[in-house]
Amino acid sequence: MSTSFTMLGGEGPDSYRQHSKYQGGLFEAAKEKINKAISMKLDIDFTSNLVNIADFGCSTGPNTFKAVQTIIDAVEDKYQKESYLDEIEFQVFFNDSSNNDFNTLFKTLPQTRKYFASGVPGSFFGRVLPRNSLHVGVSSYSLHFVSKIPKEIKDRDSHGWNKDIHCTGFSKEVVKAYLDQYKIDMGSFLIARAQELVSGRLLLLLGSCLPNGVQMSETLNGMMIDCIGSSLNDIAKEGLINQEKLETFKLPIYVAYAGEIKQIIDDNGCYTIARFDIISYENEEIPFDPKFLTVSFKVTIGGIVSSQFGQHVMEKTFEVVKTKTQEMIPQLANAKPGMQYLIVLQRI
Numbered sequence: 027m028s029t030s031f032t033m034l035g036g037e038g039p040d041s042y043r044q045h046s047k048y049q050g051g052l053f054e055a056a057k058e059k060i061n062k063a064i065s066m067k068l069d070i071d072f073t074s075n076l077v078n079i080a081d082f083g084c085s086t087g088p089n090t091f092k093a094v095q096t097i098i099d100a101v102e103d104k105y106q107k108e109s110y111l112d113e114i115e116f117q118v119f120f121n122d123s124s125n126n127d128f129n130t131l132f133k134t135l136p137q138t139r140k141y142f143a144s145g146v147p148g149s150f151f152g153r154v155l156p157r158n159s160l161h162v163g164v165s166s167y168s169l170h171f172v173s174k175i176p177k178e179i180k181d182r183d184s185h186g187w188n189k190d191i192h193c194t195g196f197s198k199e200v201v202k203a204y205l206d207q208y209k210i211d212m213g214s215f216l217i218a219r220a221q222e223l224v225s226g227r228l229l230l231l232l233g234s235c236l237p238n239g240v241q242m243s244e245t246l247n248g249m250m251i252d253c254i255g256s257s258l259n260d261i262a263k264e265g266l267i268n269q270e271k272l273e274t275f276k277l278p279i280y281v282a283y284a285g286e287i288k289q290i291i292d293d294n295g296c297y298t299i300a301r302f303d304i305i306s307y308e309n310e311e312i313p314f315d316p317k318f319l320t321v322s323f324k325v326t327i328g329g330i331v332s333s334q335f336g337q338h339v340m341e342k343t344f345e346v347v348k349t350k351t352q353e354m355i356p357q358l359a360n361a362k363p364g365m366q367y368l369i370v371l372q373r374i
């Protein structure tokens with residue numbers, strides 16, 4: 027099964043570009059902590075006057091532009107008193123899977139940017155930059171993607187078969203299969219970045235995690251994904267997709283607990299943890315309504331659905347999701363809150 031992990035591209039009404047304010051809000055909420063970490067922990071010797079920054083899983087913008095600008099501002103702030111600041115140049119590497127919409131990303135680069143921009147397509151679970159070349163890496167809302175679907179959860183005859191389209195949290199076998207894959211992938215990510223980072227430089231990780239004792243399907247994200255699963259079932263009953271194919275369709279997503287992430291970093295051994303913050307934020311710009319929720323999940327998960335079942339089925343599925351979401355609003359309003367994290371790692 028080939029799986030596309032990318033967000034819906036372009037600049038239109040159903041694009042990630044237009045519907046990623048929620049993800050962008052976390053960077054805003056974490057900005058002060060990031061400034062502090064860069065001010066206290068980042069030491070650049072400027073022998074080459076070049077600062078290399080990379081965003082892993084950048085998508086199409088605009089969040090990636092905010093992320094790199096935040097880092098550049100913090101570096102400039104830290105070194106503002108140095109006479110050679112004017113000579114410092116910033117180079118930014120935008121990384122995502124090769125089927126990401128890089129055209130939109132580069133078309134919409136901020137006109138006023140003060141950095142050189144390059145694309146480095148490819149999986150961030152492997153190397154995408156030369157050894158010892160990176161000064162600050164960042165990855166935001168990207169590390170909940172796993173590189174592949176664990177085999178046993180797709181197999182109806184296996185103990186670990188997952189009847190749902192994602193890891194709801196309620197089956198021990200399914201959780202174990204996803205977590206094992208997540209550990210492998212996160213470990214590969216950390217090893218690749220450790221090779222790319224110059225010693226002493228920083229890696230910033232941001233994203234969602236689960237509070238202890240909370241299962242994925244008890245959160246709003248989990249409930250919305252369950253709703254996408256049940257909408258796909260309705261579509262299968264109408265005969266638009268094959269039920270057997272649907273039974274093997276699983277999302278490559280695992281939202282970890284903070285403790286699991288910390289353990290993987292400790293086991294990796296290449297970094298010290300400079301910060302591990304849990305950030306609670308409410309993005310007040312976000313309307314809580316069926317149309318908004320539907321499109322927010324369409325731009326992130328729609329690409330995976332259409333890569334498996336085609337564009338027409340994907341559009342139909344999200345029409346059903348919208349109707350169901352309307353009925354689910356009281357249930358969604360009572361969802362258990364998820365959590366966001368900012369982790370700052372310093373390469374040993």
Ligand SMILES: C[S@@+](CC[C@H](N)C(=O)[O-])C[C@H]1O[C@@H](n2cnc3c(N)ncnc32)[C@H](O)[C@@H]1O
Pocket residue numbers: 031032033046049050082083084085086089090121122123126148149150151165166167168171173326
């Ligand atoms: C939800 S988007 C986050 C985009 C952006 N960082 C933000 O905060 O808005 C997740 C991104 O991770 C990318 N991604 C997932 N797995 C990847 C991989 N193995 N290698 C590179 N990019 C990946 C997806 O293509 C997608 O663009």
